[in-house]
Amino acid sequence: MAVAGPSGDPGGPPGPRSLDRRVLVVWTVEGAIESAVLVALVVAADVGLRLAGLDLPWPAGAAAVPVVVLGVLTTWRVPLARYRRWRFEMAEDALELRHGILEQVHSAIPYYRVQYVDITQGPVERAVGLAKLKVHTAAASSDATIPGIPAAEAETLRRLILARTGAGDAV
Amino acid sequence: MRSEPGGPASGLVEPGQVRRLHPLSPLFLSVRTGLRLWPLALLALTQRWLWLIVLAVLVVLAVSVVQWLRRSYALEAGALRVEQGVLARQRRVVPFDRIQQVDLVRRPLHRLLGVATLRVETAGSASASEVDLDVIALAEAERLRAVLLRARAAATGTAAGSATPAPGPDAAAGTGPQARAGVVSGAEVPVAGPAGAAEPPERDLVRLSLGEVALAGITSSRAAAVLAVLSPVFQLFDQGPEWLLDRVDPEAFTPSSPLVVATLVPLALLAWLGLAAASSIVTSAGFVLARSGDNLVVRRGLLERREAVVPVTRVQVVRIDESLLRRGLGFASVRIQSAGGAGRSDDQASRLAIPILRVDQVNRVLDELLPGAAPVPLLLAPPPAARRRAIVRRVVPALVVAVAAAVVLRPWGLLALAAVPVAWLAGEAAYRNLGHARRAGFLTARQGALLRSTTVVPVAKAQSVRVHASLFQRRAGLATLYVDVAGGSAMPKVTDEAGPTAEDLLAGVVHR
Numbered sequence: 305m306a307v308a309g310p311s312g313d314p315g316g317p318p319g320p321r322s323l324d325r326r327v328l329v330v331w332t333v334e335g336a337i338e339s340a341v342l343v344a345l346v347v348a349a350d351v352g353l354r355l356a357g358l359d360l361p362w363p364a365g366a367a368a369v370p371v372v373v374l375g376v377l378t379t380w381r382v383p384l385a386r387y388r389r390w391r392f393e394m395a396e397d398a399l400e401l402r403h404g405i406l407e408q409v410h411s412a413i414p415y416y417r418v419q420y421v422d423i424t425q426g427p428v429e430r431a432v433g434l435a436k437l438k439v440h441t442a443a444a445s446s447d448a449t450i451p452g453i454p455a456a457e458a459e460t461l462r463r464l465i466l467a468r469t470g471a472g473d474a475v
Numbered sequence: 476m477r478s479e480p481g482g483p484a485s486g487l488v489e490p491g492q493v494r495r496l497h498p499l500s501p502l503f504l505s506v507r508t509g510l511r512l513w514p515l516a517l518l519a520l521t522q523r524w525l526w527l528i529v530l531a532v533l534v535v536l537a538v539s540v541v542q543w544l545r546r547s548y549a550l551e552a553g554a555l556r557v558e559q560g561v562l563a564r565q566r567r568v569v570p571f572d573r574i575q576q577v578d579l580v581r582r583p584l585h586r587l588l589g590v591a592t593l594r595v596e597t598a599g600s601a602s603a604s605e606v607d608l609d610v611i612a613l614a615e616a617e618r619l620r621a622v623l624l625r626a627r628a629a630a631t632g633t634a635a636g637s638a639t640p641a642p643g644p645d646a647a648a649g650t651g652p653q654a655r656a657g658v659v660s661g662a663e664v665p666v667a668g669p670a671g672a673a674e675p676p677e678r679d680l681v682r683l684s685l686g687e688v689a690l691a692g693i694t695s696s697r698a699a700a701v702l703a704v705l706s707p708v709f710q711l712f713d714q715g716p717e718w719l720l721d722r723v724d725p726e727a728f729t730p731s732s733p734l735v736v737a738t739l740v741p742l743a744l745l746a747w748l749g750l751a752a753a754s755s756i757v758t759s760a761g762f763v764l765a766r767s768g769d770n771l772v773v774r775r776g777l778l779e780r781r782e783a784v785v786p787v788t789r790v791q792v793v794r795i796d797e798s799l800l801r802r803g804l805g806f807a808s809v810r811i812q813s814a815g816g817a818g819r820s821d822d823q824a825s826r827l828a829i830p831i832l833r834v835d836q837v838n839r840v841l842d843e844l845l846p847g848a849a850p851v852p853l854l855l856a857p858p859p860a861a862r863r864r865a866i867v868r869r870v871v872p873a874l875v876v877a878v879a880a881a882v883v884l885r886p887w888g889l890l891a892l893a894a895v896p897v898a899w900l901a902g903e904a905a906y907r908n909l910g911h912a913r914r915a916g917f918l919t920a921r922q923g924a925l926l927r928s929t930t931v932v933p934v935a936k937a938q939s940v941r942v943h944a945s946l947f948q949r950r951a952g953l954a955t956l957y958v959d960v961a962g963g964s965a966m967p968k969v970t971d972e973a974g975p976t977a978e979d980l981l982a983g984v985v986h987r
Contacts, residue, residue, distance in 0.1 A: 397985050397986055398939075398985045404943075406945065406946050407943055407944070407945045407946075408943070408944045408945075408949065409941055409942070409943050409944075410941065410942045410978070410981065411939060411940065411941040411942075412939060412940050412941075412981055412984070412985045413938075413939040414937075414939070414984075414985055417937075417938045417939060418573075419569075419573045419597040419598060419605075420567060420568060420569040420570065420573060420597055420605060421567070421568050422565055422566065422567045422568075423565070423566040423567075423568075424560070424563060424564065424565045424566075425563065425564045425565075426562070426563045427562050427563065430564065440597075440605075441938035441939050441959065441961075442597070442598040442814060442938050442961035443938035443939060443959035443960050443961050443962075445957070445959045445966055446938055446939040446959045447939070447941055447959075448939065462568060466553070466554065466568065466570055469570060469572075469573075
């Protein structure tokens with residue numbers, strides 16, 4: 305399985321690798337923001353309906369409680385579980401990803417199928433120096449996004465992937 | 476910014492030169508955003524909130540300028556690179572040899588200001604182009620297009636001389652995107668061979684009679700919508716006169732009393748079936764699927780004769796659908812999915828579908844569509860654990876809905892519980908239909924309860940593969956394999972196969 309190719313140094317050791325730990329920060333912050341927005345929306349709806357004269361059968365603000373609980377759970381527990389499951393590997397013929405908590409996914413994208421590559425950085429990712437690498441094939445349903453790799457390494461990884469695409473096949 | 480070297484651009488690609496788009500880009504971007512904000516503009520106008528309009532214009536302009544400042548493109552070794560985004564930054568790298576098409580778009584405003592939009596497309600189903608440089612100076616756009624096309628030719632030419640045709644058809648599309656409005660993107664194929672010979676002779680593969688077309692309408696899922704009222708059977712049929720259904724609101728026909736039902740239903744049913752047959756005739760009368768050289772040609776339609784052309788080599792998936800009703804009558808329908816750039820894939824798929832086909836013809840046609848794939852092989856049944864999954868998957872939702880109905884609509888709602896055994900039977904049928912086979916470079920997978928679908932995909936056409944295992948599937952040692960193919964809609968999958976088998980299939984696709 306090990307690739308005795310030209311990828312000596314930069315790709316890191318062959319074999320499955322996990323994401324950068326800092327991705328936990330990204331997921332936690334993003335989850336917290338999403339939950340906060342959701343809570344704000346629910347509270348606004350709750351208060352708004354009351355102001356409009358509707359009689360709701362629960363005390364004011366109680367509607368937000370389940371949302372808060374769910375939000376706390378997802379921002380507190382889910383990132384770590386996701387992180388523990390995530391593995392990616394530049395195998396011999398294909399980029400292989402394994403991830404997912406409830407629904408576990410193993411996806412393989414042969415290099416010669418790669419059409420183009422995106423490297424994206426959201427605000428939180430930029431703050432901690434991580435990036436997301438997305439490989440596109442001719443199929444829209446391909447699952448090929450690696451979140452949480454150091455920005456510089458994303459660039460190297462992208463080069464390695466594109467170097468292996470070869471001639472490609474007609475679709 | 477406008478200091479284009481303007482040279483003859485004869486050398487290959489000068490790497491590393493990061494360029495911004497034309498300084499007028501923010502203007503174009505603002506106009507586009509502004510057009511999208513028309514409801515706001517209308518409101519502001521009627522309310523005479525001039526300050527709001529001024530503010531909105533300023534904000535949109537400012538945002539556009541910032542976006543323009545953060546947007547750049549560059550040619551690097553072997554690839555085109557585009558960076559953009561203000562809050563979230565994106566860097567996209569498109570290798571030259573993956574470029575399928577380079578279009579210059581010049582709308583009136585573009586012409587007036589001497590600029591153009593350059594669009595770069597790769598293979599794939601995305602509706603938008605992969606790179607959209609909106610806008611750059613016309614001279615720069617033309618230079619860039621020439622460079623990209625030359626770089627692509629160089630990259631693909633040296634690489635095993637793959638059969639990509641010369642950039643001729645692309646270059647001809649210089650005036651705009653109209654060229655892409657053609658039938659299916661593969662229309663450029665016959666460039667190579669028969670330059671002098673006019674048209675290669677056509678050979679009919681399928682020719683449907685008027686009766687068959689009418690039958691296709693009557694046995695379609697849309698026609699069955701009425702039957703579904705009489706019997707709690709879903710998905711008994713497949714595909715039908717969608718254009719008609721979009722115009723008829725079934726709610727309007729919901730009868731009010733049992734007596735009215737008893738008299739109206741047979742009449743309505745008859746009228747409905749007549750309509751279904753008629754609409755099928757309108758869309759598919761004179762259906763012909765023919766082979767012409769390397770292309771498949773489909774012609775259909777009564778009033779408006781439609782023709783779709785697709786190169787045989789671009790067929791990605793063939794799906795054979797057999798509803799219970801059609802199976803009983805000895806018929807099936809066939810969907811052909813091809814990789815095409817132009818048009819929505821749904822649209823394309825419906826144009827290429829064979830609305831109805833005698834079962835004994837299926838293998839013959841399949842062999843023409845995917846040479847070597849026919850006959851449909853004997854399929855391997857999934858492990859027994861899949862039976863439970865198939866049943867649970869259908870019974871649980873039915874149970875939830877039935878119990879809810881029984882509780883809410885007390886006396887009559889109890890009837891809903893009858894749906895549970897039906898769901899059980901459907902699960903049983905679904906399990907019996909499950910199966911897959913890997914043979915001679917093709918993966919065949921079958922599934923479905925009342926509508927049985929058999930999908931045939933050439934392994935060489937797989938773009939990527941995935942094995943999914945939900946919590947429940949893992950407990951039963953099962954997994955589902957998905958094969959991602961170009962073109963979108965019909966995604967082949969092997970449902971509820973043993974985990975290791977699914978992983979083997981994945982490895983088989985990767986190392987084909």
